[in-house]
Amino acid sequence: MINIQHLHKSFGKLEVLKDVQLEILPGKVTAVLGPNGSGKTTLMKSILGMTLPDKGTIEVRGEPTRHAWNYRKHLSYVPQIAQFPSNLTVQELLQMIKEVRQEPANEDPLVDRLSLQPFLDKKLGTLSGGTRQKVNLVLALMFDAPIVLMDEPTAGLDPVALLELKRLIQDMRKAGKCIVVTTHIMPLVEELADEIVFLLDGKVYFQGTLSELFSLTEKNTLEEAIAHFLIQRKDRTSVNA
Amino acid sequence: MRFPIRFIIPFLVIATFQTLGAVPDTLEVGKKYASIKQALATAAPGDVIKVFPGVYFENEVIIDKPCTLLGVGYPILDAGLKNDAIIIRADSVSIIGLHIRNVATNYVRDLAAIHVEEARHFNIQDNKLENTFFGIYLQKSRDGRVAGNSIIGQAVVEASSGNAIHLWYCKNVEVSNNEARHHRDGIYLEFSDSIRIVRNVSQDNLRYGLHFMFSNYNDYFENTFQSNGAGVAVMFSAHIVMKRNRFIDNWGSASYGILLKEIKDGIISNNLFQGNTIGIYGESSDRMTISQNDFTENGYALRILGSCRDNIITENNFIDNTFDVGTNATRQYNQYTRNYWSEYTGYDLDKNGLGDVPYRPVKLFSFVVEKVPQAIVLLRSLFVDLMNFTEKVTPVFTPQDLFDDQPLMKPHPHDQYSTSS
Amino acid sequence: MWKIFKYSFFDLLRSRWTYFYFLFFMIVTAGLLHLSGQVAAAITSLLNIVVVLIPLISTLYGIVYFYNSSEFTELLLAQPVRRRSIFLGQYLGLFTSLAASFLLGILIPAIFLGHFEVRLWLDLFYLLGIGTLLTAIFTAIAFLIALRQTNRMKGFAIAILTWLFLAVLYDGLFIIFLLFFEDYPLEKFSLIATVLNPIDLSRTSLLLKLDMAALMGYTGAVFNKFFGTSMGMLVSISALVLWVAGPLLGFLRVAARKDF
Numbered sequence: 001m002i003n004i005q006h007l008h009k010s011f012g013k014l015e016v017l018k019d020v021q022l023e024i025l026p027g028k029v030t031a032v033l034g035p036n037g038s039g040k041t042t043l044m045k046s047i048l049g050m051t052l053p054d055k056g057t058i059e060v061r062g063e064p065t066r067h068a069w070n071y072r073k074h075l076s077y078v079p080q081i082a083q084f085p086s087n088l089t090v091q092e093l094l095q096m097i098k099e100v101r102q103e104p105a106n107e108d109p110l111v112d113r114l115s116l117q118p119f120l121d122k123k124l125g126t127l128s129g130g131t132r133q134k135v136n137l138v139l140a141l142m143f144d145a146p147i148v149l150m151d152e153p154t155a156g157l158d159p160v161a162l163l164e165l166k167r168l169i170q171d172m173r174k175a176g177k178c179i180v181v182t183t184h185i186m187p188l189v190e191e192l193a194d195e196i197v198f199l200l201d202g203k204v205y206f207q208g209t210l211s212e213l214f215s216l217t218e219k220n221t222l223e224e225a226i227a228h229f230l231i232q233r234k235d236r237t238s239v240n241a
Numbered sequence: 242m243r244f245p246i247r248f249i250i251p252f253l254v255i256a257t258f259q260t261l262g263a264v265p266d267t268l269e270v271g272k273k274y275a276s277i278k279q280a281l282a283t284a285a286p287g288d289v290i291k292v293f294p295g296v297y298f299e300n301e302v303i304i305d306k307p308c309t310l311l312g313v314g315y316p317i318l319d320a321g322l323k324n325d326a327i328i329i330r331a332d333s334v335s336i337i338g339l340h341i342r343n344v345a346t347n348y349v350r351d352l353a354a355i356h357v358e359e360a361r362h363f364n365i366q367d368n369k370l371e372n373t374f375f376g377i378y379l380q381k382s383r384d385g386r387v388a389g390n391s392i393i394g395q396a397v398v399e400a401s402s403g404n405a406i407h408l409w410y411c412k413n414v415e416v417s418n419n420e421a422r423h424h425r426d427g428i429y430l431e432f433s434d435s436i437r438i439v440r441n442v443s444q445d446n447l448r449y450g451l452h453f454m455f456s457n458y459n460d461y462f463e464n465t466f467q468s469n470g471a472g473v474a475v476m477f478s479a480h481i482v483m484k485r486n487r488f489i490d491n492w493g494s495a496s497y498g499i500l501l502k503e504i505k506d507g508i509i510s511n512n513l514f515q516g517n518t519i520g521i522y523g524e525s526s527d528r529m530t531i532s533q534n535d536f537t538e539n540g541y542a543l544r545i546l547g548s549c550r551d552n553i554i555t556e557n558n559f560i561d562n563t564f565d566v567g568t569n570a571t572r573q574y575n576q577y578t579r580n581y582w583s584e585y586t587g588y589d590l591d592k593n594g595l596g597d598v599p600y601r602p603v604k605l606f607s608f609v610v611e612k613v614p615q616a617i618v619l620l621r622s623l624f625v626d627l628m629n630f631t632e633k634v635t636p637v638f639t640p641q642d643l644f645d646d647q648p649l650m651k652p653h654p655h656d657q658y659s660t661s662s
Numbered sequence: 663m664w665k666i667f668k669y670s671f672f673d674l675l676r677s678r679w680t681y682f683y684f685l686f687f688m689i690v691t692a693g694l695l696h697l698s699g700q701v702a703a704a705i706t707s708l709l710n711i712v713v714v715l716i717p718l719i720s721t722l723y724g725i726v727y728f729y730n731s732s733e734f735t736e737l738l739l740a741q742p743v744r745r746r747s748i749f750l751g752q753y754l755g756l757f758t759s760l761a762a763s764f765l766l767g768i769l770i771p772a773i774f775l776g777h778f779e780v781r782l783w784l785d786l787f788y789l790l791g792i793g794t795l796l797t798a799i800f801t802a803i804a805f806l807i808a809l810r811q812t813n814r815m816k817g818f819a820i821a822i823l824t825w826l827f828l829a830v831l832y833d834g835l836f837i838i839f840l841l842f843f844e845d846y847p848l849e850k851f852s853l854i855a856t857v858l859n860p861i862d863l864s865r866t867s868l869l870l871k872l873d874m875a876a877l878m879g880y881t882g883a884v885f886n887k888f889f890g891t892s893m894g895m896l897v898s899i900s901a902l903v904l905w906v907a908g909p910l911l912g913f914l915r916v917a918a919r920k921d922f
Contacts, residue, residue, distance in 0.1 A: 009921075050740065051922065073742040081733045083732075084734050087677050088669065096665065100665050100666065136737075149740075494875065494878075494882060518876045538703075612844060614880060616840050616841075619836060620874065621710055622865065623714050624829075
């Protein structure tokens with residue numbers, strides 16, 4: 001579904017992505033893990049065409065993304081920071097994005113499931129962080145796009161909403177969508193992820209299933225497995241994923 | 242009595258002359274006589290010629306004996322665009338209540354509606370002059386009066402237009418309550434002394450509303466000079482007094498409320514200067530008293546060149562002028578004191594009505610503009626405002642000795658110019 | 663583009679800063695008309711405000727708006743639309759709301775309080791036109807600066823300095839140059855220097871429209887002659903339009919190649 005070949009990206013002297021090769025498949029939840037600054041967000045923004053690769057190719061559903069914009073209709077994106085025009089209402093924002101995408105949308109079930117109904121006529125500037133994040137989710141998930149990219153989608157969510165988010169992700173997997181999530185919440189990854197991508201210093205250290213990860217690192221929990229990679233890096237030993 | 246005794250005398254003389262002669266006859270033009278010329282031919286000195294309504298196509302009507310030409314209901318004397326309409330060559334002639342029109346433009350002779358040549362005791366009163374090249378042309382005449390006439394021209398270009406009221410080598414004449422419009426100059430004097438110009442309106446003339454040179458001891462009271470091409474220009478004269486006049490809207494690149502050139506020992510007081518490019522422009526003019534005038538909304542209120550000395554500028558109100566004072570001099574020899582300046586921002590701690598810090602009316606920017614005229618394009622630039630402000634706080638460039646040491650905190654209350662015209 | 667424009671315009675239309683801006687012009691205009699009683703004098707006073715304040719407010723507002731909406735811009739960038747449409751839409755939204763506040767802020771009191779002759783209406787419309795162009799120019803400049811400078815403090819500083827340069831320092835250098843070369847004919851230089859700076863160009867052409875040429879002597883006559891010809895009008899309007907187009911195209915070019 002998403003095919004990344006030899007992707008390089010640097011900001012000035014800082015190399016953020018180094019020769020990234022990835023194949024992300026539909027019907028699966030792929031969790032992109034890695035410490036802060038490892039290049040997770042840059043990877044996601046590269047797929048979205050928001051950052052432009054220095055080298056390498058990205059194909060979404062077989063189409064190369066360079067200089068293209070229309071392929072983004074296959075993508076839904078939940079950005080990390082949810083900031084919206086503060087003087088528009090939730091309803092108006094939903095309307096705006098619908099008009100911008102010019103696609104059929106089905107926001108009502110999402111609004112119900114995330115209990116956003118009472119906020120629809122509120123101005124976005126008056127909403128709390130958690131509510132804004134829910135709006136953020138609705139904005140992305142109300143479209144029936146085959147690929148869903150979520151950058152830290154749990155930020156600020158209350159337990160009820162978190163539970164609902166998990167169910168949503170599972171539903172989307174069932175629907176055969178390709179879901180990419182970055183998160184720091186390890187239990188969430190253990191619960192949902194079919195596929196794990198571990199990024200460190202802009203390189204893909206590991207790609208595979210959870211059990212493949214455990215057997216490779218000889219650990220039983222995700223935390224330990226990741227700690228293993230980080231210690232290895234400290235010892236300056238290279239590991240082939 | 243409003244006018245000095247020397248002005249009354251001529252009329253006493255006329256009266257005496259008439260009582261001594263035969264009983265004056267009244268000749269009626271438009272009834273017994275078909276034309277003014279006919280009546281004049283038979284008239285005896287001192288007769289009254291009454292002209293009744295009608296249009297009389299006559300020109301070069303020469304009056305060579307003392308008499309009175311009296312229009313009844315404004316009869317029209319049409320000069321048919323040929324010569325002068327009336328020429329007065331005798332003393333004690335009165336022309337009253339005529340409507341004179343169509344005097345030809347002539348590049349060689351100064352044709353006029355009423356030409357007065359070397360006469361005395363004339364009285365030209367309440368006539369309407371229309372399209373007459375020159376209106377009333379007085380030449381080497383004295384002891385007369387031009388009053389209440391309305392003189393409306395059709396001037397388009399300076400070179401082919403005449404003056405409404407023109408005095409050349411005259412003495413002791415009263416010019417009052419006339420209206421002069423659309424000529425080259427409204428009122429023009431050359432080599433004419435002891436003239437009183439009172440309550441005239443001179444407006445919309447191509448060049449000057451009032452223009453004189455070499456004319457001393459003249460009084461200008463309560464006149465209005467408005468929207469004239471170049472305003473008012475007065476030159477090479479001494480002992481003139483200008484009071485309660487209004488100089489309004491003389492706006493143009495070479496236009497002045499009043500331009501003084503080599504004017505000495507005069508008084509300019511209680512006048513209004515409003516909306517002129519330059520209120521008073523002074524060049525080589527000395528010992529003038531400029532007091533109790535109002536200068537409002539002029540480009541420059543005063544532009545006094547370095548060649549002017551010993552003038553006193555006091556008790557004037559300077560309100561909302563772009564520049565209050567402009568000068569090209571770095572040293573100056575005029576006295577500015579006790580004026581009101583609307584831009585003054587000083588304080589008066591002892592509450593004596595006088596600001597405690599002097600006011601410097603020359604802005605740095607106007608000083609720069611004197612040096613480099615092109616800098617005027619930065620007029621109203623924020624930089625210029627900052628520059629002026631800095632200079633105001635610490636004057637470095639503007640004339641050190643040009644300041645009002647006792648600026649008034651409130652406008653000076655003084656007699657106003659006449660507002661009725 | 664129009665959809666983005668529509669919603670950012672709606673958003674800004676409800677912003678209280680837009681209201682402040684609108685109210686500011688309304689109060690100032692009403693005050694000037696009421697106090698001076700003379701429309702011509704009020705227009706002259708408005709000129710100073712328009713020529714100095716519109717660039718300043720447009721620049722600052724542009725910078726703040728761009729930075730504040732940057733996260734939302736990212737969300738929009740993830741949508742299937744061209745980058746150019748997003749940025750042009752936002753630019754037009756800001757420009758339109760600022761221009762509308764300014765235009766209405768002056769027009770409403772003018773209609774109710776001003777006893778205008780036709781000529782003065784024309785002068786006022788000229789002033790409004792110039793103000794609108796200045797709004798377009800300085801919002802474009804602000805967007806360009808904000809886009810190139812991700813450090814907000816730096817961006818803010820650069821924006822203020824840009825305004826300071828065009829509104830104040832430029833004229834300082836101008837005068838110094840004139841004083842330095844006072845022995846040379848400087849009409850042409852002054853004309854060119856004026857046309858090059860949008861603030862100077864706006865102010866001078868407005869002053870000439872308001873019949874200040876008389877006060878400006880020979881230089882005024884030269885300027886009047888220049889601005890009076892269709893060639894001069896064309897040159898000055900082109901200069902202002904270039905001042906809109908230059909920063910705007912630069913902004914779009916940078917935006918096309920930028921990583922968000």
